[in-house]
Amino acid sequence: MTVNEKIRAFYEALSASYGPQHWWPAPTPFEVCVGAILTQNTSWGNVERALANLKQAGVLSPEALWALPPEELAELIRPAGYYRLKAGRLRNFLDLVVNSYGGSLERLFELPTDRLRQEVLAVSGIGPETADSMLLYAASRPVFVVDAYTLRIAFRHGIVDQECDYDLLQETFAGALEPDVALFNEYHGLLVQVGKLHCRKREPSCVGCPLERFLEPGEPCEPL
DNA sequence: GACCAGGCACATC
DNA sequence: GATGTGCATGGT
Numbered sequence: 557m558t559v560n561e562k563i564r565a566f567y568e569a570l571s572a573s574y575g576p577q578h579w580w581p582a583p584t585p586f587e588v589c590v591g592a593i594l595t596q597n598t599s600w601g602n603v604e605r606a607l608a609n610l611k612q613a614g615v616l617s618p619e620a621l622w623a624l625p626p627e628e629l630a631e632l633i634r635p636a637g638y639y640r641l642k643a644g645r646l647r648n649f650l651d652l653v654v655n656s657y658g659g660s661l662e663r664l665f666e667l668p669t670d671r672l673r674q675e676v677l678a679v680s681g682i683g684p685e686t687a688d689s690m691l692l693y694a695a696s697r698p699v700f701v702v703d704a705y706t707l708r709i710a711f712r713h714g715i716v717d718q719e720c721d722y723d724l725l726q727e728t729f730a731g732a733l734e735p736d737v738a739l740f741n742e743y744h745g746l747l748v749q750v751g752k753l754h755c756r757k758r759e760p761s762c763v764g765c766p767l768e769r770f771l772e773p774g775e776p777c778e779p780l
Numbered sequence: 781g782a783c784c785a786g787g788c789a790c791a792t793c
Numbered sequence: 794g795a796t797g798t799g800c801a802t803g804g805t
Contacts, residue, residue: 596787637802
């Protein structure tokens with residue numbers, strides 16, 4: 557089985573096992589962007605509390621968030637962890653939206669995909685995964701999002717080596733698939749799902765994993 | 781109580 | 794260029 561065949565087969569197997577993930581069925585693209593920053597190295601449950609606080613305070617818009625004193629912003633997003641750090645990162649992003657695009661995410665999202673990715677990546681605190689999450693889940697661009705789970709799974713199945721960087725991992729998956737927003741959306745959600753259940757750092761368990769039949773015989777799932 | 785979660789920037793060698 | 798470290802809450 558070639559690498560490309562594996563990547564396509566994984567999707568079929570995961571989709572058959574888990575079904576639609578409805579990932580990030582966000583109320584608004586702006587909320588997706590805020591959530592993308594808040595979820596950095598943080599479980600989604602904590603992010604939801606922070607988002608609920610922002611909604612409750614009525615500040616879930618670029619202008620309102622930007623107008624908020626940084627300490628108050630930090631306090632509202634506290635449940636998401638790294639709250640001082642993330643308040644700064646959010647403000648860096650808001651600075652772009654408010655002061656370069658008139659507070660309009662729609663205007664920012666008028667940029668062609670490559671240009672948009674550069675613009676968002678240039679914000680301090682937004683790395684490749686956060687940027688691509690915004691592009692795929694908020695701006696509906698066919699950009700494949702990869703994460704720590706993707707690397708663990710791909711490495712375990714001999715698709716890439718352990719030191720594979722973000723761009724190569726992304727190219728490997730995207731290159732095997734049709735560039736389709738709905739497909740990329742679903743595939744990333746499925747990888748996180750199987751990762752959570754079977755490819756955590758601790759206690760990886762391949763038993764019952766939909767991808768188990770694709771494993772090369774040998775070493776157990778390696779913590780990465 | 782240790783370990784982990786849908787990362788990223790920065791310091792240091 | 795590679796490796797290490799700070800950031801912080803809440804769940805297992």
